Amino acid sequence: MQLKADGLACNRGGREVFRDLSFALAAGEAMVVTGRNGAGKSSLLRMIAGLIRNAAGRLQLAGGAPDTAIAEQAHYLGHQDALKPSLSVGENLRFWTEFLGARGDIESALNAVELAPLIDLPAAYLSAGQRRRLSIARLIAVPRAIWLLDEPTSALDAPSQKRLADLMRAHLTGGGMIIAAAHGPIGLERARELKLGPA
Amino acid sequence: MSAFSALLIRDMRLAVRAGGGALMGALFFLIVVTMMPFAIGPDLALLARIGPAILWLGALLASLLALDRLFATDHDDGSLDLLMMGPMQLELSVAAKAIAHWLTTCLPLVVIAPVLGLMLNVELHTMGWLALTLLAGTPALTFIGLVGAALSVALRRGGLLLAILVLPLTVPVLIFGVAAANAAIVGPAPFGPPFTILCALSLASLVLGPIAAAATLRHGLE
Numbered sequence: 001m002q003l004k005a006d007g008l009a010c011n012r013g014g015r016e017v018f019r020d021l022s023f024a025l026a027a028g029e030a031m032v033v034t035g036r037n038g039a040g041k042s043s044l045l046r047m048i049a050g051l052i053r054n055a056a057g058r059l060q061l062a063g064g065a066p067d068t069a070i071a072e073q074a075h076y077l078g079h080q081d082a083l084k085p086s087l088s089v090g091e092n093l094r095f096w097t098e099f100l101g102a103r104g105d106i107e108s109a110l111n112a113v114e115l116a117p118l119i120d121l122p123a124a125y126l127s128a129g130q131r132r133r134l135s136i137a138r139l140i141a142v143p144r145a146i147w148l149l150d151e152p153t154s155a156l157d158a159p160s161q162k163r164l165a166d167l168m169r170a171h172l173t174g175g176g177m178i179i180a181a182a183h184g185p186i187g188l189e190r191a192r193e194l195k196l197g198p199a
Numbered sequence: 200m201s202a203f204s205a206l207l208i209r210d211m212r213l214a215v216r217a218g219g220g221a222l223m224g225a226l227f228f229l230i231v232v233t234m235m236p237f238a239i240g241p242d243l244a245l246l247a248r249i250g251p252a253i254l255w256l257g258a259l260l261a262s263l264l265a266l267d268r269l270f271a272t273d274h275d276d277g278s279l280d281l282l283m284m285g286p287m288q289l290e291l292s293v294a295a296k297a298i299a300h301w302l303t304t305c306l307p308l309v310v311i312a313p314v315l316g317l318m319l320n321v322e323l324h325t326m327g328w329l330a331l332t333l334l335a336g337t338p339a340l341t342f343i344g345l346v347g348a349a350l351s352v353a354l355r356r357g358g359l360l361l362a363i364l365v366l367p368l369t370v371p372v373l374i375f376g377v378a379a380a381n382a383a384i385v386g387p388a389p390f391g392p393p394f395t396i397l398c399a400l401s402l403a404s405l406v407l408g409p410i411a412a413a414a415t416l417r418h419g420l421e
Contacts, residue, residue, distance in 0.1 A: 051280055071284045080277025086216035087209070098205035101286045 001027040001063035001145060003048075003070070003177055008057035010043045017043050018196055019056065027063075027145075030168065030178040030188050035196030041181035042079075044196070045148040048179065049076040061146075074146035079154075081135040085124035089115060092123050093137055102142040109141035110134075112167060114160075128155040136164060139171075147171060149180040153187075161187060202287040203295050210299030220265030221303040228261040228308050232315040243320045250319035251329055251380035255373060257315075258308045258333055262340045263365060265304050267358035269296060269348040270416065279352070279416070289413040297345050297409065305337040321384060328383030328390070332397060336376040339401040342408030343368050349415035372400050 002024060009019035017040035025031055033041045046052045048059060050071030061070050083092050093106050110116040113133040118126070126134065132155045139147055147168070153161050165187030168178055172188075180186050214221040235253050236246060273279040282292050312333055313326035321329065347365035354360060378393035 046280075049280070049284055051283060072286050074284065076280060076284060078277050078280060080275075080280075082277040082281050084209075084213055084276070084278075086213060091209075091212070095205055095209045096281065099202045099209075099282075099285055099287075101202055 001061070001175070001177075003146060003179075004058075004060045004062060005048075006058045006060070008044075008047065008059065009055040010040055010047060010052070011055040012040075012043060012052075016055075021057070021196075023194055025177050025179065025192075027175045027177060028172050030172055030180070030191040031194050032186060032188070032191045033179060033181045033194045033196060034183070039196035041196060042150050045076065045150050045179060045181055046078075048146070049074055049148050051076070070146070073144055074148055075139045075142070075144045076148045076150075077135060077139065077152055078150050081131045082138075083123045083126075083131055083134060086122060088120050088122050089126070089134055090119040092134060093141060096138045097141045100138075100142045100144075106141055109137040112140045113137045113163065129157055129160060132156055133160060136167070140167065145176050147176060147178045147180075149178065149186075151182055152180055153182065153184070202285060203291055206282075206287075206292055206295040207299050210296050211303055214265075214299065214303035220268065221307070224261040224264050224304040225307040225311055227264050228257045228311065229315065231257040231260065232318060236318060247320040247322070248385065250316060250321040251332075251384055252377050253319060254312055254316060254321075254329060255333070255336075255377045255380065258305075258312065258337060259340060259366075259369060259373060261308055262305050262337055263344050263362060266300065266341070266344040266348050266365075267351060267361040269300055269345070270352040271348075271354075274352045283416070289416065290409045293345065293349070293412045293416070294409040297341050297412075301338055301341045305341055309333045309337065325384040329380045332376050332379045332383070332394065335379075335394065335401060336372050336397045339372045339397075339404045340369055342401075342404035343372070345408045345412040346415060349412040349419065352416065352419055372397065375400065 004024045006022050008021040010017040023031065033044055035041055043052060047054050048070060050069060059070060061073065090106060093109065097106060107116060110119060113136050115130065115133055115137065123131065123134065152164060156164060168188055172178060232253060239245060270279060273282065283289055285292065309330050312330050316326045316329060344365045347361040350364060351360045375393045375397040379390060379397055382388045382390040382393060
């Protein structure tokens with residue numbers, strides 16, 4: 001399985017963010033997208049997720065399910081956590097698991113992010129880091145090949161960052177791919193770097 | 200459980216939990232209809248004559264009341280991104296949300312309309328007919344309003360824009376809804392033709408609304 005980008009260009013609000021961006025990522029590889037604010041890190045992730053259109057170029061996933069869009073084989077962890085405050089931790093995760101079409105094991109996913117004791121707590125009472133961990137649990141509960149992580153370590157404390165790094169390593173070992181936008185290290189030793197030019 | 204029913208159940212659950220808008224519509228309906236006799240005066244004949252129109256107008260405004268947040272909350276917390284990345288067509292996701300909205304906001308209006316009709320001197324035995332017209336017509340309101348909700352998704356205070364966009368489009372529903380209700384209650388025109396057109400409006404918007412709203416959402420996220 002290989003994700004291949006060829007000559008990608010991105011325009012936001014009439015302004016060119018980046019162009020002529022090419023990369024190839026094989027199964028089991030991770031790539032960290034770096035660059036200054038406004039260089040287009042988030043735009044690139046959203047483009048791969050199918051949430052914004054590419055102005056030019058092609059994105060291809062070779063060796064995946066051929067009839068399925070890349071977006072349906074990818075997880076997008078954005079700046080927002082996609083949680084409903086009035087639903088409990090378990091209800092939030094169960095909804096996304098069912099909606100994304102998996103029969104995922106919610107308890108073990110919550111265990112993986114150390115939120116299992118809070119399963120019945122309304123998400124409104126979670127801290128920023130706990131909310132982040134709950135949305136990471138979604139990636140565990142629903143298996144999808146590509147993880148698109150937008151500053152995944154934000155709001156996480158040191159033990160949780162280490163835990164996330166372990167989960168990412170397990171995902172890579174299982175043949176997954178990770179593309180992360182980050183300003184600092186995300187805890188993966190063998191990640192390639194894609195530097196987006198100054199905006 | 201399928202993605203469709205998962206989304207339907209989540210939205211209904213959100214509507215009845217704290218901060219949801221399920222009862223707001225019904226309460227607004229109650230207030231509007233209660234105020235009418237005070238404004239118009241105790242002329243029972245007049246109230247009976249315009250009662251169906253008042254109930255329909257009240258239901259129309261109440262059903263649009265919570266609609267502006269239908270996509271806006273999902274947009275604000277990032278859920279909309281994930282809904283678009285799901286395995287289900289966006290049209291179906293949009294339809295599931297609309298059905299959940301209808302069940303939690305419009306169905307209560309249909310249920311309390313007969314009680315409110317008493318305040319407007321609408322005779323008890325004709326209230327069933329009036330509720331029937333609301334039952335047939337309110338899906339059209341929800342599914343037409345869906346397009347407005349999709350258009351105003353990224354706007355703060357999109358509610359006013361939604362009303363301005365959507366209310367003109369609901370005029371046919373209002374006309375045939377009130378015509379059918381009047382035909383049943385006052386006569387002498389037959390009930391069938393306006394009621395059939397009302398059903399047709401609902402069925403057509405049931406199909407076209409989700410398609411238009413999904414296209415709007417896709418375009419709006421650019």
